[in-house]
Amino acid sequence: MAPPEGAPATPSAFYKMLSVPDAQELILSETQALPPVEVPFQQALQHTLAAEVRAAEAVPGFRASIKDGYAVVSSDGPGEYEVAFEAFAGIEDSEFLGAAPGGTRRVRINKAVPPGCDVRQVGSDMAAGEVVLSAGHHIGAAEVGILATVGATKVTVHRKPHVAVLSTGDEVCEPAAPELQPGQIRDANRAMLLAAAAGTGARATDLGIARDTAANVEAALDRAVAEGADILITTGGVSMGDKDFIKPLLERRGTVHFGKVKMKPGKPLTFAKVPVPEQGRSLLVFGLPGNPVSSLVTFHLAVVPCLRKMEGWQEPRLRRLHVRTAMPIKMDPERPEYHRAVAHWARPAGAEPGVCCGELVAASTGGQISSRLLSLRSANVLLEIPQASRASGVLPAGTMVSALVLGDLGAMPVPEVPAPTVLP
Ligand SMILES: Nc1nc2c(c(=O)[nH]1)N[C@H]1C(S)=C(S)[C@@H](COP(=O)(O)OP(=O)(O)OC[C@H]3O[C@@H](n4cnc5c(N)ncnc54)[C@H](O)[C@@H]3O)O[C@H]1N2
Numbered sequence: 001m002a003p004p005e006g007a008p009a010t011p012s013a014f015y016k017m018l019s020v021p022d023a024q025e026l027i028l029s030e031t032q033a034l035p036p037v038e039v040p041f042q043q044a045l046q047h048t049l050a051a052e053v054r055a056a057e058a059v060p061g062f063r064a065s066i067k068d069g070y071a072v073v074s075s076d077g078p079g080e081y082e083v084a085f086e087a088f089a090g091i092e093d094s095e096f097l098g099a100a101p102g103g104t105r106r107v108r109i110n111k112a113v114p115p116g117c118d119v120r121q122v123g124s125d126m127a128a129g130e131v132v133l134s135a136g137h138h139i140g141a142a143e144v145g146i147l148a149t150v151g152a153t154k155v156t157v158h159r160k161p162h163v164a165v166l167s168t169g170d171e172v173c174e175p176a177a178p179e180l181q182p183g184q185i186r187d188a189n190r191a192m193l194l195a196a197a198a199g200t201g202a203r204a205t206d207l208g209i210a211r212d213t214a215a216n217v218e219a220a221l222d223r224a225v226a227e228g229a230d231i232l233i234t235t236g237g238v239s240m241g242d243k244d245f246i247k248p249l250l251e252r253r254g255t256v257h258f259g260k261v262k263m264k265p266g267k268p269l270t271f272a273k274v275p276v277p278e279q280g281r282s283l284l285v286f287g288l289p290g291n292p293v294s295s296l297v298t299f300h301l302a303v304v305p306c307l308r309k310m311e312g313w314q315e316p317r318l319r320r321l322h323v324r325t326a327m328p329i330k331m332d333p334e335r336p337e338y339h340r341a342v343a344h345w346a347r348p349a350g351a352e353p354g355v356c357c358g359e360l361v362a363a364s365t366g367g368q369i370s371s372r373l374l375s376l377r378s379a380n381v382l383l384e385i386p387q388a389s390r391a392s393g394v395l396p397a398g399t400m401v402s403a404l405v406l407g408d409l410g411a412m413p414v415p416e417v418p419a420p421t422v423l424p
């Protein structure tokens, strides 16, 4: 896959074009889960367990009442009884009769109670010794509660990855630049990818902007190594220009596993491994294309599964849904396209209120050119649009397509109108 020896300084043309699934498999095969660390359970949120957790004791550890009220001896049946000791307020099917002379309190039980009624038996929630969380389990709020319940105050989780992010390019300026000169652009990629990495729970380090010289880019790579990053993400400088220094540098310092992927956007996506012998490890490098949309789409498709595997996820690939397209979608004649869209649950027009029926419908975010970051605004799925078999293929509205889930579907929009018109 690498260019032949003595190849010119623009080697991209020599890289074999991989399919997206092949590129993803290659990345995962070069990625290892990070070593386990022990953390207080309150800090385990968003981590993946490296070792199972068992309940050391039964929960509940005693026969516990489910309801407030009077505990009765089942075999005594209905009748009037002295209140042996105070619990809480009276419950259904009983009547408090007041205090009798001498200070005793009496109650009438109106209904027979079967033995064990409203009593949680010892170990009925969790048995002593039961595995309550397995290795590979992802820790959310419920899992933190489970850890607290069994008194597992220290847990063994995989360390979170450390990601360093670098922008490259002479035209790239700080977002706060007061005024842009002709040809300059504000750096969208770095802040966006730092946010995307942090959003996965990774530690993210900002390496700034490297100007277009091989020495600058190499100095940034050395800084990523010195700071102990597991992953370096660069943007820009991976295509065919004379100032595209990323691939030649990575060839010199390590192994470029691929430098071209059959996808739109993101064709020049580059993945390499740079050995760090003095630390007995390697740095994984993702050279993402400079176009902002290409950089975030390739982050999701290539970097996210890698981060998940490092974090200890047992199934690190992005999740797929089946959605119906809300509008016609043009297919690219050369590459499969990852079309940005907003999926929402829709009920067909005329569906009876209260009847549960509907499906996921995906609306395109509009123009898909890889410079237009607004195509990612609110996007919660990437529609997997196949390459056109003819020069101008169009998928009609209402077609069912697979869609890769981005981030949190819990924030899925709720449309005001109940139904799109595309449903049959
Ligand atoms: N001869 C060919 N040229 C190109 C090909 C090709 O196959 N043959 N592929 C094109 C494709 S597809 C892509 S994608 C781009 C990727 O190019 P680079 O990764 O080298 O990126 P740059 O040229 O440096 O930048 C592209 C574009 O993005 C803007 N940019 C760069 N960095 C940032 C940033 N941090 N924030 C916002 N915008 C950024 C940059 O100004 C350019 O407009 O290559 C094509 N070329």
Ligand code: MOO
Pocket (backbone or CB within 6 Å): 263, 264, 265, 266, 267, 268, 289, 291, 294, 370
């Ligand atoms: O692959 Mo590029 O990202 O099409 O513009």
